Amino acid sequence: MVSLCDTYWHEIGELSTRTLEDLPDCLLETIFSKVVLCEGDKAIVNLAVVCKRFSAIVLDEDFLKKVHYEWLDSVVNLKSFSTEYQKELKKMYTIRLCNACGQPYKAFSGGCIGHGKKGELLGIYDEPPHPGYCSHSCAPPDLDDTQDV
Structure with missing residues (x-):
């Protein structure tokens, strides 16, 4: 079964005609995790105040654990x-x-x-x-x- 995120990655050419609201949460999570790893914890705060949807994504316990463990992997072998x-x-x-x-x-x-x-x-x-x-x-x-x- 192909996930909604996989569909978006395969239809990358069509993304230019879509709005931010059209993107699935899983794709936003992927983008936000990269932003947080580059910018640090301050990015979580900045993203959380943009809108309720972003806040729900970046303040979710699973998201916070994911980015914390990705960060941990980047600093300690x-x-x-x-x-x-x-x-x-x-x-x-x-x-x-x-x-x-x-x-x-x-x-x-x-x-x-x-x-x-x-x-x-x-x-x-x-x-x-x-x-x-x-x-x-x-x-x-x-x-x-x-x-x-």
């Missing part, structure tokens, strides 16, 4: 690690609100941390660097590991 360590690195984030500023942020429970931009890795952590806070500037001084004692 998981095959070079043991199966047990791969599980530790391959963790999905959650979106939480910062305890200080109230802004949403990606909360990691360890593993690889980044902004979703292909090839860019901020670090690998056993524990989140400042749990409950979006950045070290929002975290109380006692949570800031970089503070001199």
